[in-house]
Amino acid sequence: MSSDTSKTENTKAKNTEEQNKEKAKENTIELKNVTKRFGKDVAVDNLSLGVEKGTLTMLIGPSGCGKTTTMKMINRLVQLDEGEIKLNGTSVYDIDPVQLRRTIGYVIQEIGLFPHFTVFDNIATVPRLLKWDENKIKKRVEEVLDMVTLDSSYAYRYPLQLSGGEKQRVGLARALGADPEVLLMDEPFGAIDPINRLKLHDSFLEIQDEIKKTIVFVTHDINEAIKLGDKIAIIKDGKLVQHADSTEILYNPANQFVESLLGQDRSLKALTLKRTKDFTSKENVFTVDKDTSQDNVLKQLQKKNEVIAFVLDKNEKLVGRYWLETGKKGKVEINYDKNPIMTEQNNTLNESLSNMFSSGEQILPVVNRRGKFLGVIRLSYIFDEFNK
Amino acid sequence: MNLFQYVSENFNNILGLFVEHFFLFLVSLIVTTIIGVTLSIIATDEGREKVGQVILSITGAAQAVPSIAVIALVFIYVGIGKFPAIISLIIYSLVPVMFNATSGILSVPKGVIEAGKGMGLTKKQILWKLKIPIAIPVIMGGIRSAATIIIGTAVIASVIGGGGLGDLVFTGLKLNRPEALIAGAASSAILAIIIDRILAYVEKIITPKGLKVEQ
Ligand SMILES: Nc1ncnc2c1ncn2[C@@H]1O[C@H](COP(=O)(O)OP(=O)(O)OP(=O)(O)O)[C@@H](O)[C@H]1O
Ligand SMILES: [Mg+2]
Numbered sequence: 001m002s003s004d005t006s007k008t009e010n011t012k013a014k015n016t017e018e019q020n021k022e023k024a025k026e027n028t029i030e031l032k033n034v035t036k037r038f039g040k041d042v043a044v045d046n047l048s049l050g051v052e053k054g055t056l057t058m059l060i061g062p063s064g065c066g067k068t069t070t071m072k073m074i075n076r077l078v079q080l081d082e083g084e085i086k087l088n089g090t091s092v093y094d095i096d097p098v099q100l101r102r103t104i105g106y107v108i109q110e111i112g113l114f115p116h117f118t119v120f121d122n123i124a125t126v127p128r129l130l131k132w133d134e135n136k137i138k139k140r141v142e143e144v145l146d147m148v149t150l151d152s153s154y155a156y157r158y159p160l161q162l163s164g165g166e167k168q169r170v171g172l173a174r175a176l177g178a179d180p181e182v183l184l185m186d187e188p189f190g191a192i193d194p195i196n197r198l199k200l201h202d203s204f205l206e207i208q209d210e211i212k213k214t215i216v217f218v219t220h221d222i223n224e225a226i227k228l229g230d231k232i233a234i235i236k237d238g239k240l241v242q243h244a245d246s247t248e249i250l251y252n253p254a255n256q257f258v259e260s261l262l263g264q265d266r267s268l269k270a271l272t273l274k275r276t277k278d279f280t281s282k283e284n285v286f287t288v289d290k291d292t293s294q295d296n297v298l299k300q301l302q303k304k305n306e307v308i309a310f311v312l313d314k315n316e317k318l319v320g321r322y323w324l325e326t327g328k329k330g331k332v333e334i335n336y337d338k339n340p341i342m343t344e345q346n347n348t349l350n351e352s353l354s355n356m357f358s359s360g361e362q363i364l365p366v367v368n369r370r371g372k373f374l375g376v377i378r379l380s381y382i383f384d385e386f387n388k
Numbered sequence: 389m390n391l392f393q394y395v396s397e398n399f400n401n402i403l404g405l406f407v408e409h410f411f412l413f414l415v416s417l418i419v420t421t422i423i424g425v426t427l428s429i430i431a432t433d434e435g436r437e438k439v440g441q442v443i444l445s446i447t448g449a450a451q452a453v454p455s456i457a458v459i460a461l462v463f464i465y466v467g468i469g470k471f472p473a474i475i476s477l478i479i480y481s482l483v484p485v486m487f488n489a490t491s492g493i494l495s496v497p498k499g500v501i502e503a504g505k506g507m508g509l510t511k512k513q514i515l516w517k518l519k520i521p522i523a524i525p526v527i528m529g530g531i532r533s534a535a536t537i538i539i540g541t542a543v544i545a546s547v548i549g550g551g552g553l554g555d556l557v558f559t560g561l562k563l564n565r566p567e568a569l570i571a572g573a574a575s576s577a578i579l580a581i582i583i584d585r586i587l588a589y590v591e592k593i594i595t596p597k598g599l600k601v602e603q
Contacts, residue, residue, distance in 0.1 A: 075506060077502075077505065077506055098508050098509075098510055099508065100508075101505070101506055101507060101508035102507070102508035103508075106503065106506035106507055108499060108502060108503060108506070109499075110497065110498065110499025110502070110503075111499060111503070112497065112499035112500045112501075112502055112503030112504070113500075113503075114500060114503075114504070114518060114522075114598075115497075115500070115522060115598050115599060116521050116522055116596030116597075116598040116599050117598060118598065125507055125509075126507050126508060129507075129508055129509070129513075158597070158598035158601045159598065160598065160599075160601050160602075161601055161602075174507075184506075
């Protein structure tokens with residue numbers, strides 16, 4: 001019993017030390033020695049965690065370790081037993097819970113779109129609660145729909161008329177509706193197939209680059225955590241095991257538990273720290289306008305001694321690809337592909353590599369979430385990185 | 389005497405009973421809807437979902453109780469006349485109203501309520517903007533069965549002095565006049581059909597469009 005108490009006191013002392021070090025930066029979200037019990041079971045155990053303004057912290061750990069509970073204590077859906085939670089320096093218990101929740105965006109795994117509301121009304125929910133002017137709401141709905149790459153015709157659809165990926169996007173748009181500073185996301189992409197999940201990741205990262213919200217994001221998936229998180233908080237049995245950035249966690253796992261969470265192929269995982277966009281180049285890349293005739297393309301390619309031409313429309317959206325092939329009799333043929341394999345700028349090197357392997361291409365065009373052409377990534381670039 | 393002749397000779401009498409039957413029905417349906425839906429809302433409030441489950445089991449089983457048993461019990465404890473008849477109709481038709489309203493509200497997806505709460509809707513807003521509109525088709529289903537049940541049971545409730553079309557049926561039975569019996573039963577069936585059509589229309593109007601669209 002007595003040794004137990006002294007142990008807790010030790011951790012407390014250590015936590016305060018860490019916090020003092022971070023004080024200078026002033027965290028937007030600050031959890032201090034937070035404990036939550038359900039009956040006798042301790043769901044969250046003396047957990048301290050700070051989230052810096054404009055950054056994304058991933059909470060990861062095994063099922064039942066207390067991730068959701070930790071998150072729900074921030075918007076007071078769950079009442080804490082001990083400790084303190086501050087939002088911009090104010091205790092959340094000094095704010096009316098309903099008002100508090102209207103200032104925090106919230107996305108859950110079930111999405112929970114209101115089925116009897118249109119997409120528009122779903123997104124407008126919090127702005128209306130906050131009594132925004134209808135014109136401002138209309139503008140905002142268009143803006144967030146565009147952000148999640150849904151065109152404005154979606155505004156008057158109902159949730160039943162959306163695909164799984166579209167629902168997730170609307171869920172994110174709804175959370176962004178009233179432009180909250182803080183977002184809480186509980187496995188928002190959990191219920192979606194891997195291909196759509198990758199797409200959502202890329203969109204989400206681009207959006208976060210633009211809007212720089214302070215985000216707590218719960219996940220089960222270590223790859224997702226590494227890919228999306230500025231910081232990763234690893235939780236086990238309600239306790240914080242390690243809280244650091246992805247590189248630190250990959251190269252200096254705090255203990256065996258973190259190592260096992262990271263899994264086997266750690267050199268490959270290191271590739272997931274790198275983004276495709278940082279290896280994208282426009283050097284020696286030949287593009288043509290959509291209206292250029294095939295003969296013209298062939299001539300230009302031969303003149304420049306190139307074999308591939310990417311076809312762009314007037315918005316620089318990638319719409320096709322020409323490539324030259326030398327036939328049996330040495331005759332050069334030109335081919336057109338209107339659905340070229342591509343990779344998104346926020347894909348990790350790992351993901352772009354596997355796109356290359358599965359398509360057999362050594363050069364992939366790189367696009368953003370709206371399909372805009374940004375350059376190419378080459379297999380050689382990835383190998384150079386891997387050999388470092 | 390054939391049916392046609394009977395009806396034309398007693399038209400005013402039948403019409404009077406028909407109107408009386410209708411008012412018996414209307415009062416019972418309004419009261420049972422208000423009481424039933426209110427109780428279901430209370431029983432399904434946050435943290436009280438267990439009470440809702442119990443109500444589901446009880447009302448589920450109570451559907452097997454014959455109407456005559458309820459009428460007899462009310463007769464024993466309350467007596468005879470219009471008022472006891474209406475009481476028995478209300479009690480008997482509370483069962484489908486509460487069963488449907490409770491199960492309708494409980495089956496609103498958890499994620500919807502959680503999202504609403506997390507976005508800062510108040511308890512009242514969660515009830516009136518989310519739970520009730522989403523549960524409307526199921527609640528209306530209960531009200532429609534209650535309506536049919538009330539109209540049918542009101543015929544039997546005439547034995548304790550409820551009046552209405554039941555008087556025709558029991559007169560026919562006592563005096564061995566099938567025309568009277570058939571006229572009473574058929575009028576009650578016609579009333580039931582008309583009312584159900586009307587309620588189906590109401591249901592169509594108040595069901596939110598988003599719940600009806602094709603996937
Ligand atoms: N309302 C509740 N009542 C009782 N126990 C609860 C309640 N909510 C959570 N718990 C318990 O608290 C612990 C932590 O739950 P929590 O939902 O936070 O886990 P999690 O890390 O989000 O798990 P998962 O990855 O499965 O979502 C679990 O043991 C869970 O059973
Ligand atoms: Mg969870």
